Amino acid sequence: MFVTPDGERILIVDGHTHLWDGRPENWRNDYGRTFIDTFWGGHVGFTPADKRWTQDQFRYYGAEKAARDLFVDGYCDAAIMLPVDLRDFYKDGFNTTDQCSELKALCPDRVVLNGRIDPREGSRGLARLEQDHDRFGFKGVKLYTGEWNGISRGYRLSDDFVRPYLEKCRELGITIIHVHKGPTTHPLDYDAFDVRDVDHVATSFPDLTFVVDHCGMPRIDDFCAVAGQEPNVYGGLALVTSFIRARPRHFKTMLIELLWGVGPDRLIFGSDYAITSPDWIIEAFMAFELDEEDTTEAGHALDLDAKRKILGLNAAKLYGLDADALLNLPPVDLPAAEASRHAAE
Numbered sequence: 001m002f003v004t005p006d007g008e009r010i011l012i013v014d015g016h017t018h019l020w021d022g023r024p025e026n027w028r029n030d031y032g033r034t035f036i037d038t039f040w041g042g043h044v045g046f047t048p049a050d051k052r053w054t055q056d057q058f059r060y061y062g063a064e065k066a067a068r069d070l071f072v073d074g075y076c077d078a079a080i081m082l083p084v085d086l087r088d089f090y091k092d093g094f095n096t097t098d099q100c101s102e103l104k105a106l107c108p109d110r111v112v113l114n115g116r117i118d119p120r121e122g123s124r125g126l127a128r129l130e131q132d133h134d135r136f137g138f139k140g141v142k143l144y145t146g147e148w149n150g151i152s153r154g155y156r157l158s159d160d161f162v163r164p165y166l167e168k169c170r171e172l173g174i175t176i177i178h179v180h181k182g183p184t185t186h187p188l189d190y191d192a193f194d195v196r197d198v199d200h201v202a203t204s205f206p207d208l209t210f211v212v213d214h215c216g217m218p219r220i221d222d223f224c225a226v227a228g229q230e231p232n233v234y235g236g237l238a239l240v241t242s243f244i245r246a247r248p249r250h251f252k253t254m255l256i257e258l259l260w261g262v263g264p265d266r267l268i269f270g271s272d273y274a275i276t277s278p279d280w281i282i283e284a285f286m287a288f289e290l291d292e293e294d295t296t297e298a299g300h301a302l303d304l305d306a307k308r309k310i311l312g313l314n315a316a317k318l319y320g321l322d323a324d325a326l327l328n329l330p331p332v333d334l335p336a337a338e339a340s341r342h343a344a345e
Helices: 032-047 054-058 060-071 096-106 121-138 162-174 194-206 220-229 249-260 278-287 292-298 304-319 323-327 336-344
Strands: 013-017 079-081 110-114 140-143 176-180 210-212 233-236
Touching: 013 060, 013 304, 032 054, 054 233, 060 096, 079 096, 079 220, 096 110, 096 121, 096 162, 121 162, 121 278, 194 210, 194 220, 194 233, 220 233, 220 249, 249 292, 278 304, 304 323
Parallel strands: 013 079, 079 110, 140 176, 176 210, 210 233
Antiparallel strands: none
């Protein structure tokens, strides 16, 4: 948790985390290298110099380091994991549900494990979703519309083959659909992440909640146009918040647009771990303020109440998490090897 100078505890739920394997031995082809190297460029560009990792550590860090970075050093009380397979680039998948389940097993009370779906997989994918849900009990799933699948280099949520998957999610009680709509990563195609198809499914499935991860960035205005008319659309702030240090004026511009277009009740903090870690973002966000002119333009104050909602309460409400219980969990008990390595650092 984060504690203010006045001693107030602030619930932190990181709404966008991963556990990936980007090591060379897992690369299926050179696109495995270019994909993780694009992430590495984001890590170097956003992360303060004294908090950057080595490139080898960035490619594969494991569940124990993730637990420390999120729950010991990172202020997080809970983390939401968002798998994506990318098996066209990685032999064993990049950030699969099974990989992410390792962190869930290590910190079961603090980790929300989501599934993943690719509607291009047809009946085989529907069967896999049922099997995975029986095993893990998902509250949400992740869609990655720019993911390659054979000859397909992406799809739109308005494609006919998407609907059976959303109907299956509804049938299984999976009500939260995360959709990656943000910057591209080499070699994925930029237009495959266009956010303007979200309103199609949001209107068709009003009983599902669609969390648009990265808020459609850099198409923030398009996202706000969609979310402004669709009350079941939320904005996931992963990557948006990373700009708070490297490009603070750009961050402020995006935040004002999001507050005006969506409001503080439907914005969810995310660090996009492990592109960067949550600790420094949370510290910077808690210190960040909008002046009177900015607040007027945003239509909402970025006061402590709004920060509480964005940093944890909105995600807790959406996922049915008990905020008080999370704030009162015992500290994470790291395995001895990890704790010793931390002490040495």
